[in-house]
Amino acid sequence: MPALPPPSILFLLRKPPYAGLLAAEQLDIMLVAAAYELPIALLFRDAGIWQLAREQQAHARAQKSVAKQLSALPMYDVTALYVDQEALSHSGLGPDDLCLPVKILNPAEQRALLAGSAVVMND
Amino acid sequence: MKFALQVQGSPPDSMAAQTALEFAEAALAAGHSIYRVFFYLGGVTLANELAVVPQDETDLAAAWLQLAEVHGFELAVCVAAGQRRGLLAEAEQARYDKPARSARAGFSIVGLGQLIDAAVSADRLVTFPA
Numbered sequence: 001m002p003a004l005p006p007p008s009i010l011f012l013l014r015k016p017p018y019a020g021l022l023a024a025e026q027l028d029i030m031l032v033a034a035a036y037e038l039p040i041a042l043l044f045r046d047a048g049i050w051q052l053a054r055e056q057q058a059h060a061r062a063q064k065s066v067a068k069q070l071s072a073l074p075m076y077d078v079t080a081l082y083v084d085q086e087a088l089s090h091s092g093l094g095p096d097d098l099c100l101p102v103k104i105l106n107p108a109e110q111r112a113l114l115a116g117s118a119v120v121m122n123d
Numbered sequence: 124m125k126f127a128l129q130v131q132g133s134p135p136d137s138m139a140a141q142t143a144l145e146f147a148e149a150a151l152a153a154g155h156s157i158y159r160v161f162f163y164l165g166g167v168t169l170a171n172e173l174a175v176v177p178q179d180e181t182d183l184a185a186a187w188l189q190l191a192e193v194h195g196f197e198l199a200v201c202v203a204a205g206q207r208r209g210l211l212a213e214a215e216q217a218r219y220d221k222p223a224r225s226a227r228a229g230f231s232i233v234g235l236g237q238l239i240d241a242a243v244s245a246d247r248l249v250t251f252p253a
Contacts, residue, residue: 007243022253025164025204032235038243119242121129122250 007118013048017066034076041080067099127245132253133165139251158245172227
């Protein structure tokens with residue numbers, strides 16, 4: 001009998017990048033999951049979109065740049081990166097303003113992504 | 124159904140630990156089980172033994188400890204999130220040469236791998252954000 005595929009974890013990211021260390025500590029969970037070689041995906045919604053903004057003056061907050069830390073994810077084979085179409089549109093950001101290549105999803109596609117994930121980890 | 128819970132909110136500033144406790148009680152009463160409760164972000168401060176609960180308020184940590192003992196599930200606290208917030212067991216107190224231990228007995232100080240384990244081992248992970 002073939003081994004079951006490892007369960008996939010979808011991280012639902014809705015909070016802004018500098019709400020304390022929240023974004024950085026969520027990223028720690030992703031890196032541990034990636035270290036266990038679990039397939040993970042990220043869906044940025046609402047204010048979570050701003051975590052992806054390329055230009056972040058994190059030094060002004062005496063913190064590491066969340067965008068820079070997120071940019072390391074492809075090195076851990078994390079490439080399933082999605083953004084909510086509406087949140088992106090409301091933010092005024094375009095794909096070129098983001099620190100990573102992402103796929104833009106409409107609500108129906110997001111429903112399918114949620115339904116197809118074994119675990120959803122929200123912030 | 125087997126539930127894993129993640130509590131992210133700090134008890135005096137958020138309802139997360141209270142709501143999660145009520146969820147756990149309701150789930151257990153309905154015949155479900157709890158695989159593990161993982162305290163992360165500000166949620167780790169629930170395990171701070173140095174916190175003083177006023178006499179006319181509920182000791183939420185004690186309520187969690189009692190429920191966990193009766194039903195045999197683990198109360199896990201992230202070591203890294205705890206260190207940032209002054210939540211130290213004896214090992215961390217010694218390692219960082221700090222003047223006090225603050226972690227309450229009954230809470231396990233563990234790594235984030237235990238959250239991932241809970242997430243993939245339980246049927247459902249429910250997060251209680253800050």
